[in-house]
Amino acid sequence: MKMDRIISMGGRLQKLLADAEVEANKKVSEAQNKADEMIRTARSDAEYRRKRAQRGTGIDELIAEEEKKARKEADKITKEYADKVDDLRNISEEKMNEAQALVLGEVLPHE
Amino acid sequence: MSNTIEMEAELIQKAVNERNKLIKEAEEKAAKILAAAEAEANRIRTDNENQVLQLVGSDLRTVRDRIIGQVELKGKSDIMAARGIMLERVYDNTRTQLNFIAEGKDPNNDYNEILEKLMKEAVEQIGGDDFIISVNKRDQSYMKSEIGVLSFKLGVKLRLSNELIDVIGGIKCTSASGDKIYYNTLDGRLEHVRRIKEAEIATKLGVI
Numbered sequence: 611m612k613m614d615r616i617i618s619m620g621g622r623l624q625k626l627l628a629d630a631e632v633e634a635n636k637k638v639s640e641a642q643n644k645a646d647e648m649i650r651t652a653r654s655d656a657e658y659r660r661k662r663a664q665r666g667t668g669i670d671e672l673i674a675e676e677e678k679k680a681r682k683e684a685d686k687i688t689k690e691y692a693d694k695v696d697d698l699r700n701i702s703e704e705k706m707n708e709a710q711a712l713v714l715g716e717v718l719p720h721e
Numbered sequence: 722m723s724n725t726i727e728m729e730a731e732l733i734q735k736a737v738n739e740r741n742k743l744i745k746e747a748e749e750k751a752a753k754i755l756a757a758a759e760a761e762a763n764r765i766r767t768d769n770e771n772q773v774l775q776l777v778g779s780d781l782r783t784v785r786d787r788i789i790g791q792v793e794l795k796g797k798s799d800i801m802a803a804r805g806i807m808l809e810r811v812y813d814n815t816r817t818q819l820n821f822i823a824e825g826k827d828p829n830n831d832y833n834e835i836l837e838k839l840m841k842e843a844v845e846q847i848g849g850d851d852f853i854i855s856v857n858k859r860d861q862s863y864m865k866s867e868i869g870v871l872s873f874k875l876g877v878k879l880r881l882s883n884e885l886i887d888v889i890g891g892i893k894c895t896s897a898s899g900d901k902i903y904y905n906t907l908d909g910r911l912e913h914v915r916r917i918k919e920a921e922i923a924t925k926l927g928v929i
Contacts (some may be wrong), residue, residue, distance in 0.1 A: 619729060623736035630740035634747030641751030645758030652762035656769030663776040672773070676781040680788040687789065691796030698803040698928050706811065709925040713815045716914040717907060718830065719838035
């Protein structure tokens with residue numbers, strides 16, 4: 611009687627393991643399918659974009675992005691130049707006098 | 722009886738552990754597969770992005786060059802303009818000071834001495850011993866009274882012309898034959914300095 615019970619339970623446990631193996635295989639298989647799909651989609655998107663770029667179409671977004679980037683850079687450059695212009699306009703009196711003395715010294719005759 | 726139960730419990734636990742291990746290993750393998758796929762998809766996207774950028778690169782460069790080029794050009798032009806304004810201010814101030822000197826108002830610079838030096842320089846440059854001197858209206862009367870003294874000092878014959886020159890100061894020296902003329906005016910000298918010394922002056926100002 612005891613032996614029967616153990617054998618019966620052994621069968622149930624084997625089934626449990628077999629089911630687990632099926633479940634595990636399913637998880638791996640699903641992941642593999644999902645991975646294959648991800649790569650397939652990435653490849654097909656890439657191919658689509660490449661072909662459109664080759665035809666010169668569909669690049670509006672890229673150009674708009676580049677334009678936006680360039681405008682941002684341009685703003686920075688404009689500010690840098692404006693700062694330089696400010697610096698130039700605010701030359702110290704001392705430097706102005708030095709430059710003026712240099713010119714005057716060259717203009718006036720020497721012995 | 723209790724031995725049997727213990728044996729059963731042990732079998733169940735082993736089976737459950739084995740099951741959990743199988744599921745856990747499968748989940749780990751699945752996560753690895755997905756992570757690898759994600760990395761591969763990212764690589765494909767990055768490669769594609771580069772390919773597309775190569776294909777449309779010249780268009781993008783044109784857009785960038787147009788926008789950046791415009792501001793660079795304007796910025797450089799603004800710098801040049803500001804630099805020009807500051808240099809002009811130096812020349813204007815110098816011109817004002819030269820006027821001040823020529824009017825005899827600068828105690829540090831004797832204009833009559835300056836005039837004499839300008840004349841000596843001109844006479845030496847032309848060569849010879851007979852010259853006609855022209856000056857501006859303000860210097861005319863001084864020259865009339867001093868031309869003899871100056872002739873003596875320089876050891877040449879100087880004659881004052883009635884022609885008036887429109888300058889801050891200085892002289893126009895002409896050989897008696899009229900074939901050689903030397904302009905030694907303050908205005909001309911200032912222009913000459915401006916032409917040849919601009920870089921040096923800009924450096925002095927710190928605007929180069």
